[in-house]
Each structure stands twice: as C-alpha cells, then as structure tokens.
Amino acid sequence: MGDLHSQMEGHVAAGDWRNAEALAQQAADNGDASFLHGLAHQREEAGDLEHAEALYWKAFQTGATGALTSLAMSHDRSGNEEKAVALCQRAAGLGDSTALLLLGFHQEQAGNHEAADVLYQQAADGGHPEAQWQRIRMLETAGDQQGAETLAQQMVGTSVGPFIGDSSSIGNFTILSSGPGLANASPLCRLALLREETGNRSDAEALAQQAASNGNTSVLASLAHTRMYAGDLAGLETLAQQVVQTGNGDALYEVARALDRAGHREGAEALYRQALDAGAPDAWFRLARLRAAAGAWADVEALTNQALEDGDPRALQEMARLREWAGDVSGAEQVWRKVLESGDPTAMVRLVGLRARAGDREGAEGLAQQAIGLGNSIDILSGLAKRWEGAGLREAAGRLYAQAAEAGDPTALRRLAWLRETAGDRESAEALAQQAADDGSGTALYGP
Incomplete structure (x- = not known):
C-alpha cells in the first residue's frame, strides 16, 4: 500500500483529485477504506x-466507521452543530468511542454533567x-476537587493519553489534550498539573508526590519546568527538596536541568551529582559543563574518566567539545587526538576546524588531506575552501576547490567557476561551468 499512498499523494499535490480518488477507491475495493477517509480530510x-x-460517506459505506465521526467534526467546524450532533449520535450507536466522547462534551457544555459522565464512561469502555x-x-x-482526586486515585496504575484524531469541538467546546511531555501520563499526574495551572500549588505538590510514590516521577519534573518558566525560583527549590526524597535518577536530572536553566547553579550541581549517583546517564555531562564554566578542569577530567570507565562512548568527545566551548583550543586538540586514537576518524574533521580557526592554514589543509585518507568525505576540502573564501583568501580557496573537484566533488567546480568569474576571468569560468554541467553538478552553471 506504500506505493499506492505515494501515487495518491502525488496526484493530490498536482491537484489531480480525480485520479487520487480512483486510487483511493481501488484501495477501498481491496478492503482498505482508510485512503478514502484520508482523502476526504x-x-x-x-x-x-x-x-x-x-x-466521508464513501469511506463510511466501505468500512471506515470513523469517517462518520470525522464528517460530524467537519460539520461542527462549519458551524452546523445540529447536524454534527446527529452524526455523532449515529456513529455512537455503531460503537465509535470518539463520537461518544464528543457527545459527552456537548452534554457537559449544556450543563448536563450526569449525562456527560455516562457518555464519557461509555467512551472509556469503548x-x-x-x-x-x-x-x-x-x-x-x-x-468537586475531592471527587476528581478520588477518581484519579482509583485509576492508579493506568494511564490516559491525548486525544487521538482530529482536533475539534462540538458546540464550540474544544477537545483538550494532555500537557507537554505528559502524553499517556497517569491521571494523578495530569490532575497535579491542572491544579498547578490554576494556582493551587500546594495541592499540585501533594498530588505529584502521590504520583511519584506510585512510580510516576515525571510529574515532579514537569512541575519543576513549569515553575522555571514562570520564574518561581522559590517554588522550584521546594520541588527540588521533594524530588530528592524520591531518589529517582531521571526526576533528579530533570529538576536539576530546571534549576540550571533558572540560573541556580549551586542547586543544579547538587542535584546533578545525586542524579549521577542514581544512574541518570546524562547527568555527568551536565555536571561537567557546570564545572568547566567554573574552570574546574580537574573535576571535568575526573567526571570524564568515570564516564569512560562506565562505558559511555561519548565521554571523550564531550570532553573535547567542552574544551572547545571554553576556548581552550590546545586542550581540545589534545582530546580530539585521543578520540582519533580510539578509532573514530571523524575526530580529524574537528581537528581541521580547530586549526582553521587558529589561522593555521597549512596545518588545516594537511589535516584535511589526512582526514580524506582516513575515509572522511571529500566535502571537507570544499568546506575548508569556503572558509578561506569567506576570509578573502581567494587563491587558497581556488586551489582547494580544484583539489576537491579532482577528488570527485562536482560542486567544487561550480564554486571554482564562480571565483574565476568574480575575478574577471570569464573564459576560464565558462569552461569550468560547462565542465560542471557536463558532470551533472546542478541546475545552475555556476553561482554562489
């Protein structure tokens, strides 16, 4: 069906609805009405x-029962609430759980909470x-906060997911989905976040602790990030104290990140250390970054060595990047050479960049040739040539473009032609451009 889908999408992109529908109908005749349903959308x-x-009607009549609910949503979006509700009722009669959910929204908006609850329960049963x-x-x-909390507690061990399907409304009542990062979260988690959003922070923390005690520690991290974005450092510190009690590495790490982003470096370091002890795999690097910012390179090396002992293959690379980030070119080069010795030829590309940034043109070019010999892409020559071109070193750039073209990089010919053109050597530029066109390097003969 993959090829059929691609063909249909091609017809749609070209505005050829007739042939797209013919293909969708072909799929429906073979038992798959989803193509008609999608084409209706x-x-x-x-x-x-x-x-x-x-x-939508064709899709429904050939087996896509959800198409009837989609049609109801379509009428709702067009403002025809009466027809939308009637279609939902018909779809609900056929057992469509989304239609039952939408009818529940309709009843809730009308103030009929008892009827809405019955429909929601039927949708859940479906x-x-x-x-x-x-x-x-x-x-x-x-x-009824107590009722909400009781029901959420009854559902401990279950999860609720975001709405699946169209975003829609019945009678202008918009379907709600779960908050960021909490798709398929427990009901207690979502209730905690709802109370946080409405300003009931003490209850939010209590519910989050209940959820955490049942293994759903992610809600504490979500609350922490909510408070970080709100600039509530005091509330964030309170959560940090609570998350320490859980001993959960992932939660400790996420709250540490929130403290870090809020500028509370001391608190972040403490939590990163605890997260590291609790087994959070990325805590060492975040902690190393903070220690690097403080110039404590002995701590950074100790953390890197421990990560290496623990089998983290990224450790040396992260250490090298931290040295680069701190502006320690010499230190970064030393570490990248260790990465190279460990068997990673891509480290040579970073060494080329460091030599280039240091203004060592000869060293950079020599390393670039070595990098290609180690199996790196010939693009490294063109990349270095662009750097020289940007620095105004047109002769050096042209020489590297020529080497790259000889090594098989067709775009290098175009760049070399452009250099010759802007230098006033039109005859040479046109010859190179034609050579590039003959090699199939692109649509334009030459250009930046």
Missing part, C-alpha cells in the same frame, strides 16, 4: 466541503484513551 482542508462530505481523564477534569472544573 485533504478535500476538506482544500476548502472543497461538498466533495469532502461525499468522500477504549478511548482520553475519556476517563475527561471525567476527572469535569469534576475538577465543576468544583
């Missing part, structure tokens, strides 16, 4: 509601991942 997005509706959360959210927003 595309027709709707293109503004052709009449043909979109016809395709397997909709969002339905139970909507029951909790409805209780919470209606002021």
